Amino acid sequence: QGLLVQSGAEVKRPGASVRVSCKASGYNFLTNGISWLRQAPGQGLEWIAWINPLNGDTFYTKMIRGRLILTTDTSTSTAYMELKSLTSDDTAIYFCARDSLESYNWIWGQGTLVTVSS
Amino acid sequence: DVAMTQSPLSLAVTLGQPASISCRSGQSLAHREGKTYLTWFQQRPGQPPRRLIYQVSNRDSGVPDRFSGSGSVTDFTLRISWVEAEDVGVYYCMQGTHWPWTFGQGTKVEI
Numbered sequence: 001q002g003l004l005v006q007s008g009a010e011v012k013r014p015g016a017s018v019r020v021s022c023k024a025s026g027y028n029f030l031t032n033g034i035s036w037l038r039q040a041p042g043q044g045l046e047w048i049a050w051i052n053p054l055n056g057d058t059f060y061t062k063m064i065r066g067r068l069i070l071t072t073d074t075s076t077s078t079a080y081m082e083l084k085s086l087t088s089d090d091t092a093i094y095f096c097a098r099d100s101l102e103s104y105n106w107i108w109g110q111g112t113l114v115t116v117s118s
Numbered sequence: 119d120v121a122m123t124q125s126p127l128s129l130a131v132t133l134g135q136p137a138s139i140s141c142r143s144g145q146s147l148a149h150r151e152g153k154t155y156l157t158w159f160q161q162r163p164g165q166p167p168r169r170l171i172y173q174v175s176n177r178d179s180g181v182p183d184r185f186s187g188s189g190s191v192t193d194f195t196l197r198i199s200w201v202e203a204e205d206v207g208v209y210y211c212m213q214g215t216h217w218p219w220t221f222g223q224g225t226k227v228e229i
Contacts, residue, residue: 035219044224045159045167045210061119061218095166101155101214105178108166 002027004096004109011115012086020112022079022096027107029077030054035099036070036081038092039111046092050099051079086116120145120213124222131205131227137198139225141211146191148215155214158187158196161224162207170209171196203229 007021022034036049050059051070058070069082079096094114098107121144131137147154158171169178171187174194184199198205206229211222 045221047219047221059217101172103176106169111166
């Protein structure tokens with residue numbers, strides 16, 4: 001069925017960086033892309049980036065490109081996102097997901113709250 | 119980016135009555151491979167979203183059959199044949215035909 005477990009909540013100062021991990025289990029990590037999405041407090045869902053764990057191909061939205069780096073460690077089936085130059089606008093719950101546009105199920109991580117505050 | 123517009127943004131429903139949510143895209147969501155990548159998610163308070171429907175009208179495993187999706191090209195609809203208390207939450211449409219994938223604003227369903 002599959003499971004994604006994310007790292008815990010983070011509080012960061014403006015200008016700092018944050019790294020969130022997403023460990024996969026219960027499925028072949030190499031066979032599906034990992035999407036990263038975020039949800040600001042009381043707001044809707046925003047898809048921000050995607051990585052193919054098999055070959056490292058990435059896609060970033062224009063808004064986040066240049067500040068976000070996605071990586072994977074295939075030896076531990078873990079995906080990482082690192083977001084730099086944080087501002088208060090980056091305060092959100094960050095979700096990783098084994099995305100699916102087909103019949104196999106879409107799996108969500110539990111979410112990681114990143115709070116940016118001085 | 120493809121704009122996704124949902125309506126209404128808020129929906130007060132009566133238990134046992136039907137409900138309907140509209141989603142319109144700024145471009146055709148018909149993919150060159152012949153599929154249409156329109157997905158519906160449900161998000162209950164305090165939880166990650168859950169996928170309900172993929173490719174316009176295919177229900178995910180475990181999703182009650184009172185949920186159905188329909189539509190084509192740029193106009194799509196999620197219908198709940200009869201609303202139950204557990205259906206309270208926010209519903210999002212998402213297009214996966216064009217990069218970047220984009221979501222509608224969400225429709226809050228409350229009893």
